[in-house]
Amino acid sequence: MRALLAAGAISLAFTLxxxxxxxxxxxxxxxxQFIREDGPKTHHIKRGTxxxxxxxxxxxxxxxxFTGKLINGETPSxxxxLVILAMVGLGIVGFIDDFIKTHKQRSLGLxxxxxxxxxxxxAVAFAFFAFGSPNERGVTPASTQISVIRDTGFDLMMFGSVVGSILLVLWIFLLISATSNGVNITDGLDGLAIGASIMAIGAYAVIGFWQFNQACGRVIENVASxxxxxxxxxxxxI
Structure with missing residues (x-):
């Protein structure tokens, strides 16, 4: 909990x-920001933002x-x-997209x-490391089963190792692409990206903290849940 609060406070201070x-x-x-001349006149004020x-x-x-983990004396998991890998990787794609727009002064980037x-x-890099890094209990960062609230029992590996691996990569790509593009498409000229990001990132933070409190090994009275x-x-x- 201390690492969670420290990371949140440091990130907020860094941003502000x-x-x-x-x-x-x-x-x-x-x-x-590049604004097309044939666009709405009300958008021209945003030029150069x-x-x-x-x-x-x-x-x-x-x-x-990393600062929160350092304060807590813990090793990064x-x-x-892997989440940082996905963030930075998608950030590089977005950076290249924006750089092309600003460098070539056009609305189309990548x-x-x-x-x-x-x-x-x-997605491929994420899948490779996610399924190739089991812990001492054999649990990998990602599951081969389709999950909603928890694993559904529908295991993609039931189609065989080759087909199952391909389906896993495609599934991970769908999740990563949908999450990234869902925020990116919502983005606009009025700073909507940060608002959409807060909702998306905040939801995952709540889910992660809830699952931590209800993790197997911590909940003794109701192991089935x-x-x-x-x-x-x-x-x-993170």
């Missing part, structure tokens, strides 16, 4: 105090997590490192297929 510095730096480098704000969010999250290819690379999940508190912290 260093965002103005990032804005100044982005303005200096002319990394501003610093973009690439996701850099601040990712930096704040990563610094907050593979589950959290093409649709290029974005999907970047997200696919992140516990969650067999790897590093749930760390997922809430």
């Amino acid at each position: 105090f260093l965002t103005p510095a990032f804005i100044w730096l982005f303005r200096k480098w002319k990394w501003g 610093p973009t690439m704000g996701g850099v601040v969010i990712i930096f704040a999250s990563v610094i907050g997590y 593979i589950s959290a490192l 093409g649709g297929w290029a974005k999907i290819a970047g997200q696919a690379v992140v 516990c969650y067999e999940i790897r590093d749930p508190l760390d997922l809430a912290v």
Whole structure:
């Protein structure tokens, strides 16, 4: 709990105090929003608004997590490192997209297929490490079963190791792409990305903390209802 509170406080402080510095730096480098001349006149006032704000969010999250773990004297878990891998990987895709827009002064950055290819690379890397890093109990950061509230019992590996592995990668790609694009599509000219991100990230934090409190090994009186999940508190912290 201390790591969760420390990470949240540090990330918040980092964002509040260093965002103005990032804005100044982005303005200096002319990394501003490009607005098409044939667009609505009300949008023209947004021309030059610093973009690439996701850099601040990712930096704040990563610094907050590692500082919180340091304060608590704990070692970062593979589950959290995988989340950081996904965040940074998708952040790089978004950075390239925004950089192309600002550098070439056009509203189109990466093409649709290029974005999907970047997200696919992140998904494959995530899947490789997620299923190749079991702990001492043999529990991997990701499950081979389709999960809703908990594992449903529908195991993709029942189709065989080859087909099952392909289906797992496709499933992970769908989840990563949907989460990333769900926030990205909601983004607009009025700072909607941070609002959408807070809702998405906040939901995962609540889920992670709930599963930690109801994790198998902690809940003795109702073992049938516990969650067999790897590093749930760390997922809430990050």
